[in-house]
Structure formats: C-alpha cells, structure tokens
Amino acid sequence: MNLADGPDLTGDEREALLRDYLLLDPENELASPAMYPRLWNVSAGMMFTKIIRAEVPEAPEYVAVPMNDHDAHLSASVAEWNMLWEAAQFRRRIPRDLPDQLYRVADRGDINVVFVPRTTSRYHEYAPLFHLLPRATLERFGLPLLRAGQWPFLSHPARIDDFLPSDFEARLAKAWAATVWRHLMPVSPISGFSANDPIRVLAHNLDFWLPPVTEVVQEVLRELPEVDNGVTPIIPVLEDGSPLCGAVTANPRVGGDVWAGEQEAAELVTWTVEQADADGRLRGILDAIRSHRVQDDFSPRWTKAREDFERKLHRKRAKIQVRFVELTDTIPVHGPETQIVDQLAVSDFLTLLNERDREIVVLLRSGVTKLTEVAEIMGYSNHSAVSKRLARIREQAVRFFDER
Incomplete structure (x- = not known):
C-alpha cells in the first residue's frame, strides 16, 4: 500500500492518512482489552492452491532488506516468499524470479529465512514481541498504540520509523522485560535488581526472546485447519526430476488471528517463556545465576530475593x-x-x-x-x-x- 502517492492529496493529508493507517485511536473498540493486543496471519491460500510443507522445519531467521513502496517486484517477491512460511528451508526450491536482494540470500542454500524491511527501529523483526504487550504497558513505556501486527511480514507503508520514538528498541526492551519478569523472578520485582543483574539483562535481550516467540507463532498457525483444495500429500519433485525429500505438497492453511486480546496475549507470553526453556537452557541459566549471586546484582530496594541472599551470606559468614x-x-x-x-x-x-x-x-x-x-x-x-x-x-x- 503506497499512501504517499495518493492523487490530489496535500502533504498534511497524506501524513494524516498514514498516521490513521498505522496508529489506533484509543477510543476504537479494537483498542479494548478484548481485542488488543493482536497479531494476525494471511493465508497462503490467497495466492496458492497448494504449498510445500517441510516435515521438520528449521528455525527461521530474520533478514532485513532495504525496501520501499516503489519497487513492486521486490515487495511482491517478499510477500510471496514469506507467505510460504511452511516450506521453511525449502522455499528457495520453488521456482520464481527473485530480485537480486533476495536471490543472494536464497542462493546460500536451504536456510529458513523471513524477509523484513530494514528499519532503524527494527520494528519488523521485533513485531511478535511488541504485539504481545497490553495497552497499559505501551503507555507506561511511551510506546505508540500501533494497529494489529502481521506475521509473517507481507506489506507495509513506508516510514514506520517516523511514528516510533527514536529509542524504540530500548523502550521495547524495558516493556518486554517488565512483562516477562514475573515468569523469571515471581516473588521479587525487577526494581529490586541492578541494571547489571544477569537475569535482568536477559529479560531485556530482545534477540534472546525472538526465536521462542517466533516458534510459538508458528505452532499456533500449525493448529489452523487447511483450505479444502483437494491436494493429496505427496513428495514434491524438483525441476530436474529428483524428489525433494523431507517435504510434502499440501493444502495451504487458513489465516486468522494468532492472538487477540490481553488474556490470549498473556497466555502466549507464558508459552514463549516455556518455549525458551524447551531444552532446559533457560532454566539452567536462571539456576546458575541464582546460585552465584553477588551483592552488586541487587538495587537498594529490599526484595525477597535479596533477603534470601543476605540470609545465606550471613549464614556463611557465621561459620x-x-x-x-x-x-x-x-x-x-x-x-x-x-x-x-x-x-x-x-x-x-x-x-x-x-x-x-x-x-x-x-x-x-x-x-x-x-x-x-x-x-x-x-x-x-x-x-x-x-x-x-x-x-x-x-x-x-x-x-x-x-x-x-
């Protein structure tokens, strides 16, 4: 959607149209706790009657590419590539005319990549995390009330950075840490710990939380029913006649909401934490940090965690x-x-x-x-x-x- 080229529109009118397209009026019912926050998906069935589905999909990586609304070929190619998210690492095997920016990535081999526009804020990479935050949290940390998010990325109006604070990533990190903290330290508030506390640093690390939240999004989408196009699952055949092992042809799944409303979003936050600990890694990190606490991990505020630390410390000193x-x-x-x-x-x-x-x-x-x-x-x-x-x-x- 190119809002900048509307006919007979003044600069102020285009700006107002773009703002209305991106930002949600607080009085709108879509901003109510029952509907906000929200993330949704567009079905690949909008463009394809059948898709390739990876039987064991690799974890996706986000690759940011320079984009603008004037390159229709690039925009359409990114949308098509991302829409086939179930093909995962096999997307490059589907014949198409890719722009150079995408071809250079696809030519590196069977890797699972989600393309997003390159922005200063990195909004598109962090969209799944941003759109799990309730309205009150956004307001608390000075973040805008954006309309529902979309996964995977398909299209966007230009200049998203113009409507985000210059320190968007830092604000989002604080907002996410405040949201996820109770799952990491249930009995002690985040304010009871210093800025250098390892668990507090981990809570703020958006790149740590992006893979598990992306996997959760995909797990929700995999539960959606398939479009009834009568496609029989078979092993797809490549242009050279060889089978594409590890994949099957399938009906595309329907699209819809991944989550909508504060209650569902809160459940997905819990699920994201569980996914981060799917292999015990998060739990191991937290246990190791708690077992090796030092005084500098705490702020002057008294907490249950600090009380436990002081008790253990004095017990050791008493010996x-x-x-x-x-x-x-x-x-x-x-x-x-x-x-x-x-x-x-x-x-x-x-x-x-x-x-x-x-x-x-x-x-x-x-x-x-x-x-x-x-x-x-x-x-x-x-x-x-x-x-x-x-x-x-x-x-x-x-x-x-x-x-x-």
Missing part, C-alpha cells in the same frame, strides 16, 4: 572462626597480599594491629601457645589481659577476612 595456631615449616613472606593456603594467613592482618596486640600474635605464631606464658613474657601478672586482647583481635580478624 568464620578465628583461631591462632602455630605455623610450622612455613617460609615468612612479607607483602601486601600474603596468603597461606589451608593455614592461617596473618601477614596482611598484622598491619592492622597495635604494637601490643601484634606482639601477642607473633608470640603465638612463634610457638608460645599457653596464655600464661604469653602473659609472663609480656609482663602481665596473669593471663586475663591477654585473653581480653585476644577477644578483640578475633573480632578484628573476622571483619578483616570477611571483607576479602
């Missing part, structure tokens, strides 16, 4: 005990980072003690292990003063080794 024992057969090492594995590391610690406390530690380290002997050497009448000093030294040692 620290400081004892002074004789170190035999060790070579004195004097330096700012002295460490003696499996024995007492004291060289750095000594610099924190006053002269009398340091003398006690040196005596204990030199083999004088009885407090009465230490007291006698230091000129005390009994060991009481030595015991008090040792208690204070232990407290300092706990703090010292706890901070390392």
Whole structure:
C-alpha cells in the first residue's frame, strides 16, 4: 500500500492518512482489552492452491532488506516468499524470479529465512514481541498504540520509523522485560535488581526472546485447519526430476488471528517463556545465576530475593572462626597480599594491629601457645589481659577476612 502517492492529496493529508493507517485511536473498540493486543496471519491460500510443507522445519531467521513502496517486484517477491512460511528451508526450491536482494540470500542454500524491511527501529523483526504487550504497558513505556501486527511480514507503508520514538528498541526492551519478569523472578520485582543483574539483562535481550516467540507463532498457525483444495500429500519433485525429500505438497492453511486480546496475549507470553526453556537452557541459566549471586546484582530496594541472599551470606559468614595456631615449616613472606593456603594467613592482618596486640600474635605464631606464658613474657601478672586482647583481635580478624 503506497499512501504517499495518493492523487490530489496535500502533504498534511497524506501524513494524516498514514498516521490513521498505522496508529489506533484509543477510543476504537479494537483498542479494548478484548481485542488488543493482536497479531494476525494471511493465508497462503490467497495466492496458492497448494504449498510445500517441510516435515521438520528449521528455525527461521530474520533478514532485513532495504525496501520501499516503489519497487513492486521486490515487495511482491517478499510477500510471496514469506507467505510460504511452511516450506521453511525449502522455499528457495520453488521456482520464481527473485530480485537480486533476495536471490543472494536464497542462493546460500536451504536456510529458513523471513524477509523484513530494514528499519532503524527494527520494528519488523521485533513485531511478535511488541504485539504481545497490553495497552497499559505501551503507555507506561511511551510506546505508540500501533494497529494489529502481521506475521509473517507481507506489506507495509513506508516510514514506520517516523511514528516510533527514536529509542524504540530500548523502550521495547524495558516493556518486554517488565512483562516477562514475573515468569523469571515471581516473588521479587525487577526494581529490586541492578541494571547489571544477569537475569535482568536477559529479560531485556530482545534477540534472546525472538526465536521462542517466533516458534510459538508458528505452532499456533500449525493448529489452523487447511483450505479444502483437494491436494493429496505427496513428495514434491524438483525441476530436474529428483524428489525433494523431507517435504510434502499440501493444502495451504487458513489465516486468522494468532492472538487477540490481553488474556490470549498473556497466555502466549507464558508459552514463549516455556518455549525458551524447551531444552532446559533457560532454566539452567536462571539456576546458575541464582546460585552465584553477588551483592552488586541487587538495587537498594529490599526484595525477597535479596533477603534470601543476605540470609545465606550471613549464614556463611557465621561459620568464620578465628583461631591462632602455630605455623610450622612455613617460609615468612612479607607483602601486601600474603596468603597461606589451608593455614592461617596473618601477614596482611598484622598491619592492622597495635604494637601490643601484634606482639601477642607473633608470640603465638612463634610457638608460645599457653596464655600464661604469653602473659609472663609480656609482663602481665596473669593471663586475663591477654585473653581480653585476644577477644578483640578475633573480632578484628573476622571483619578483616570477611571483607576479602
């Protein structure tokens, strides 16, 4: 659809027409929770009486190509290519006259590619994620109320970027993270974690979520019935007479909504998370992160996750005990980072003690292990003063080794 070339239209009229085509009036019933958000599909039966269907389709990849409304051949070729999404990696085997931009990709081999227009915002790549977001979330993050999305991409008016914020991708990442967060950390809000927290980074990574949401879209479409064109499933034959193994001819499926309304979209978000963990990868990532939390993962806000972390941390710290024992057969090492594995590391610690406390530690380290002997050497009448000093030294040692 080329809205820019309408006859007898002023620039403002064309702009208004394009805006109305792209953006949804908040008062429109299509913006109601029962209908929004929405993603829909156009049946390949609009153009084909039969299709090729891959028996084991490979996961699709998005390839952005420069497009405009004036290249009718390119636009029609992209629409035809994408409409045959069920052919997956075998689409290039279907004879057609491809424009150079598409031929260079198709000529690379049997790969499953979805073509989308190249834009600054990357809206078309991320459309399945964007159109899972409810209206309230869009408004919260300053995103426009776009009309229903389409998968796979077939056609578009030009200049979609003109109607999106310049930081669209960043805003979408925040909006998606807010939507998916409860599935990743059910008991703690996202605000309780720092910007560098690994799970928070993962929630914002749109490229991580694009493959699972694309697979979910396709799984929904595969449940739609076929058009009754009377096509008998057989192995297709290539131009050279050889069979195309791994594929069958079939009736095209009907088109329709992939989802419509907040309830269905929420179910598809859950399904997307489950798909991201289809092989246990997401669950493994989350478990590994939770098991190796550090203080910097949390923001100043208190959360259940931080409470659990602090409890485990203090339990671990409570196990620290400081004892002074004789170190035999060790070579004195004097330096700012002295460490003696499996024995007492004291060289750095000594610099924190006053002269009398340091003398006690040196005596204990030199083999004088009885407090009465230490007291006698230091000129005390009994060991009481030595015991008090040792208690204070232990407290300092706990703090010292706890901070390392």
